[in-house]
């Protein structure tokens with residue numbers, strides 16, 4: 001019983017079961033030991049202090065796709081751009097103007113922003129090594145994915161592979177804060193390196209993450225080596241990469257990623273806007289989650305994700321904000337609210353919509369990055385990562401209110417049972 005604390009609230013949403021009115025969560029040594037009714041759990045631990053919250057307790061949110069080091073890029077993400085290529089050029093200009101940025105500090109700021117909106121776990125893509133330790137150093141959960149971008153086979157064999165291995169092995173990590181590898185996208189890394197990076201991730205026992213089917217010109221790039229993205233890649237790289245040199249692969253985005261070994265239950269992708277029915281089926285059969293980032297999609301001038309199709313087909317989904325370079329906040333619940341609008345607009349009318357979107361933003365994200373045995377629901381044995389939403393706690397239609405109106409309502413965030421943020 002030592003060090004046990006019982007958190008009580010008018011409503012608890014375990015995600016693994018229906019909401020509990022006048023609920024309680026008993027926590028010991030940073031882990032949940034019981035979840036249930038206050039009337040049962042409080043008397044069962046007579047010596048434990050009781051902490052009373054005026055709100056709704058939900059599992060800490062999981063931001064399944066972000067780049068925390070770009071938390072200082074708010075000027076780029078503040079408003080929509082006319083096209084993906086236009087956004088991409090604006091982003092590169094911002095990045096190149098920040099050669100002296102303290103990327104570790106900006107990533108840690110991103111963690112603080114996440115905590116202030118109830119997020120306790122992150123799939124963080126790290127371009128600059130200085131940001132690689134941010135999750136472990138801040139004591140939050142997630143995977144820090146070291147990014148590969150603009151790498152061809154000569155560079156990989158000459159220097160990059162050895163650096164990646166050293167960097168992954170030396171990174172700070174913990175049981176809950178791990179490292180992974182992220183070839184940025186199948187168009188921004190040369191084909192042989194995609195295959196070798198996927199092999200390396202498995203040799204090192206780390207997870208994979210890629211941007212996939214984000215741009216509307218990606219498909220023609222893989223299929224025929226043509227289109228706006230193909231032109232831009234040729235321009236930036238200065239010569240055709242192997243796909244362009246051979247006039248495309250004849251494969252769509254998901255088929256090509258699969259052929260390179262980039263999909264599987266140990267990988268998840270971001271965006272997936274232009275996968276199509278066939279592409280989603282390839283990911284689904286591979287057990288690969290898609291982190292949907294609808295607000296980012298609209299900012300970079302592309303279409304929103306077809307979330308109604310993902311839900312109808314039972315494709316595994318999670319939710320990401322992407323970075324402040326393509327979004328106005330790191331509040332996962334803002335993206336969840338937009339996903340609801342899109343799902344309804346897309347014709348999804350089943351009564352499980354809100355429950356599934358709450359699950360996508362919690363246990364779905366945890367599953368996408370391989371941490372769902374420890375995070376993402378409120379149940380005994382899991383880490384006590386909890387968000388407190390200051391909202392009407394009537395359990396009737398509570399999940400709908402969390403999804404539609406939960407953004408901006410976080411009043412406290414607990415990590416491993418410790419209060420890490422409080423309004």
Ligand SMILES: [Zn+2]
Nearest residue numbers: 211270322323
């Ligand atoms: Zn991204």
